[in-house]
Amino acid sequence: xxxxxxxxxxxxxxxxxxxxETDVTEILxxxxxAEKDADMSENIRHYITVIKGAYDMEEVVIDNPRVIQKYEExxxxxxxxxxxxxxxxxxxxxxxxxxRVNDLTYENITHISAEKLVExxxxxxxxxxxxLSQSIQDIIQKGFDISTTTLPSxxxxxxxxxxxxxxxxxxxxxxxxxxxxxxxxxxxxxxEEEEVVMKTEDVKKYSDDDFDDEDDDEDVEVKxxxxxxxxxxxxxxxxxxxxxEESYRTTFDESSEDLDLEAGNIAEDDY
Numbered sequence: 068x069x070x071x072x073x074x075x076x077x078x079x080x081x082x083x084x085x086x087x088e089t090d091v092t093e094i095l096x097x098x099x100x101a102e103k104d105a106d107m108s109e110n111i112r113h114y115i116t117v118i119k120g121a122y123d124m125e126e127v128v129i130d131n132p133r134v135i136q137k138y139e140e141x142x143x144x145x146x147x148x149x150x151x152x153x154x155x156x157x158x159x160x161x162x163x164x165x166x167r168v169n170d171l172t173y174e175n176i177t178h179i180s181a182e183k184l185v186e187x188x189x190x191x192x193x194x195x196x197x198x199l200s201q202s203i204q205d206i207i208q209k210g211f212d213i214s215t216t217t218l219p220s221x222x223x224x225x226x227x228x229x230x231x232x233x234x235x236x237x238x239x240x241x242x243x244x245x246x247x248x249x250x251x252x253x254x255x256x257x258x259e260e261e262e263v264v265m266k267t268e269d270v271k272k273y274s275d276d277d278f279d280d281e282d283d284d285e286d287v288e289v290k291x292x293x294x295x296x297x298x299x300x301x302x303x304x305x306x307x308x309x310x311x312e313e314s315y316r317t318t319f320d321e322s323s324e325d326l327d328l329e330a331g332n333i334a335e336d337d338y
Contacts, residue, residue, distance in 0.1 A: 076088065076089060076093075076097075077097060077100075078097040078098065078100065078101050078107055078114050079107065081097070081114065081117050081118070082117065083117060083120040083121075083174045084174045084175075084177070084178070085178075086117060086118060086120055086121040086122075087121045087174065087175045087178035088178055089121070090162065091122070091144045091146075091160050091161070091162060092144075094118055094122065094160060095144070095146040095160065097114075098111075098114075098146065098148050101114065101149075102149050111148070111149070111150055111151075112150065115148075115150075118160075120174060121162065121163055121174075121175065122160050122161060122162055122163060123143075123159075123160070123161045123162075123163055124158060124159070124160050124161075125138075125143075125158065125159045126156055126157070126158050126159075127145065127156070127157040127158060127159055130157055135157075138159040141161070142161050143159035143160060143161045144159070144160050144161065145157055145158070145159055145160075146158055146160060165179060165183070165187060166187065166190065167187065167190065167191055168187060168188065168191045168199060168203050169203075170187070171187065171203060171206050171207065172206060173206055173209060176206050176207060176209050176210040176211075177209065177210040177259075179210075180256065181211060181238075181239040181254045181255055181256050182239055184207065184211060184239075184254055185239045185240070185241045185252075185254055188241050188252065188254075189241055192241070192243055193243075194243075195215070195217075195243045195245070195250040195252070196213070196215045196250065196252050210256060210257055211254050211255060211256055211257060212238075212253075212254075212255045212256075212257055213252065213253065213254060214233070214238075214252075214253045215250060215251065215252045215253065216229055216250070216251050216253075217245065217248055217249070217250045217251075218248065218249065218251070219247060219248055219249075220244070220247055220248060220249045223242070223249050223251060229251075230251055233251075233253045236255070237255055238253040238254060238255045239253070239254045239255070240252065240253055240254070241254065
């Protein structure tokens, strides 16, 4: 699906979001094609502004081989662009790398893979998911499902546990050591949202006569899905005086089989 969208991109359809799907060669080809279109040529400065959302782009003011070589050594590709009817100049372009969490934006977050996100997080991490600012968390969660759990390191990879289940469900995992405990951060790209268009003829119009107050309750079936909870059910796994919120935290429910923590087996120096 993304490949088809990428092939159909033109300079006119570029946005600050989908420009991240392109590479330098494609951008230079688009700019070259723009010279043949009078309307695009007149608005070339606008398109360059859009391109700069994902690319480091500099005009080569001093055009000599030594300067060009310096740009190329820094990873730039040199291309010639007509910025006005009578002006052509050389420009240096380089796709802006996503190396740190601060490089993540609402525009590019949906154009990277889960593996790439884990790589970025691993390069920046120390304190785990909660060490990220709320703004960075919001950006990441726009494009990815994120869940975390913190367990004793020797129990994290327990067969049949949450770690194994998440990996089998297609999640990438980043492990953040915390002493004798480990925080596992599970990352999975959200499916692309499809725009739903509702046609007027598909919407049924109702009049007041279509509703009968007396029948309202008869057509409603209330299903009781409430499950009772035994407050003492997990007593054998938790010692509230020892297990604090700092030493154990999860962003999703764990089953007792996954945790299987007996208070007697957890030493105070684990915390």
